[in-house]
Amino acid sequence: VDIEAIATGEYWLASEAKEKGLVDEIMTSDDYLCSKLDECEIIEIKTEIGQNRLEKIIEGGTTLFRQWTTSRIPGAGEELEDVRQRFR
Missing domain, CATH: 1.10.10 (Arc Repressor Mutant, subunit A)
Structure with a gap:
């Protein structure tokens, strides 16, 4: 990754970020979690919203x-x- 080219304060769409080498893959969080089911233990944490x-x-x-x-x-x-x- 060319830091000078990307550290400009700009932002990119996902496809542009992939082209620039900023991300490995584009997927949803659900897709990512499903891809890790065989490798990791995935737990769910639920929080209850209390009174304000x-x-x-x-x-x-x-x-x-x-x-x-x-x-x-x-x-x-x-x-x-x-x-x-x-x-x-």
Whole structure:
């Protein structure tokens, strides 16, 4: 690879990158993984997306409101829970 020719800040389409020797092959990530099945152990990692900061603040606020309300108004806890379930 001629560094002077490629280190210009430009970018190339996949076919051009292959012509310039920047990549060995052009394939999808699925094709690549399938080509490695016999050579490597492939594992899958799944991540769960947690609540964002605003959701945590809102949930904390509603919990505090529910606790405050139920401590002052008898029976309010069940009604608030019904409303909460309806809007989930």
